[in-house]
Amino acid sequence: MPISLKPFATKSCEFTEWSIDVSERERLVGVLAYLYLRQEENAIRIISALSPKKITSRGKVAANVIRKLTAPNPQDLKDLASSDEDVQKKARDRIKTSIYHRDGLLFQHISWIVAKKASPHGIMTSPHVRNADKGFDGFVMELDEFREAIETIILCEDKASEAPRNLITQSVWPEIEAIVDGQRDDEVLAELVTLLKSLPSVDAEDAVETMFWEEARHFRVCVATSEKIRDRKLGNHTKVLDGFETKVTGATKKRVGGVLVFDDVREGLAELAEEVIEKVKELTDV
Template identity: 30%
Template sequence: MPISFTPISYEDDWSGSSWTIDDEDNLSSLIAHIALGQSRSVEKILKETGSNFPNTLGSAITGARGLLTRKSAEDPYHRDGWLFQIISWIAARKQNTEAIIRAPHMNHAHKGLDGLIVEMSDNKVDYVVICEEKATENPRKKIIEQVWPEFEQFENGERDHELVEIVTSLIDRHNPEYCDEIIEKVLWDQQRAFRISVTGSSQHQTDKAKKALFKGYATTISGDPGKRRAEILIIDNLRDWMEKISQAALQKLDVEIQNV
């Protein structure tokens, strides 16, 4: 599998993991197939069910190439942001094979939640995990200026209508018979949790650096430490690495073209 995880935490403030990319070739293949609209098949493969990728629809390749290509040499940010959301989705699926996880967005310019995870047991919701996923060379600045304000909106109930709609549609897809009953029993103010995923550099390797990076998490989101999850992918030369991964994924699409 392409990603492995090392646990990280700070007292009762937050916990999560640091990611290591173990197999870039495998990762680029998964990204290419997600770009083709095959996230369901990727999900089965990540669950190690023995599944294979389906035949590729030839007309899907053009759109997939568009997702993997930055629009200009000066502006890789939207493409890289989408790529990181895909990597974060892959990580989340590997970390929890049983959770219900919203499929990746298929649009660089998507507005709204970066991701959402519903953790369930015995036909009840344990946590609704609200995800913010940022590919950035300035993770602390991004967390303070964008992530904390987003999380506070959800924590204060300002976007409950959005949350309820997404969670309902996810549960209805996986457990339609009991969907209404499950939703009625969700304690929205108690069962929501939050997951930050950011890119960092080698300067964030130490525990001290990670503590500083996620400083303020417990004051932004109060309550049980299980509500505060923190994930980091440490990559130096972020833009160059993202370009390398996207080019590798594009090469995977070239192989798919030959097989159509």
């Protein structure tokens, strides 16, 4: 497993702090490259310490992946040097947005790897393709031992931020409250039916109809952030998810939280993105 998880006790959720193992970094880069290339089977093979299969990337997949991993856009950097202040301002805004989108999508892929390791038999949505997709960042569905009934649905939110607490309280908690209130049940059910239809042995509509919705629904909130916000007294980042238990009540197992820590989150994700770009080039001969 290229990501190490260190648990910390907290009433808010089942919390772990993540770190990238230096000795496993190359493997992580390989997994991320295959995920971006939409070769999920190869990504899982590397996670499982198996050799990947040779699969040719069609069309402009590799070029598009490299573009998504590149921020800022070279043209925006040129505009930043313009003598026109308005052009400079617009370039700065675009640069900021492109970095946020690049980092957010990259962290979603990292979070997917951790989720896959935690639920190896779970049925999962693939990481997003677009940098700024709206809606849930992922679903993990776990079935009973007969692979017929839904036991758990984990709705995932993944964020990369220098100020994660503000993002959590202003964006994530309101979204979770809306889901708990039932305002997005149609979206959740649509995703579940789509996932279930990939299993020919399961009657998708019957499985959804018979599940115990309130008990089955769990939430997972994960964040990539910087070392500087660590709580020095507690020695961890658990305060980032304070209040989780008030948004999703019930057993602690219904709430999963994780924080991936970099010395500096923007620099850390930028460096990782560059390594994934080089790996994509190596795999695809771009």
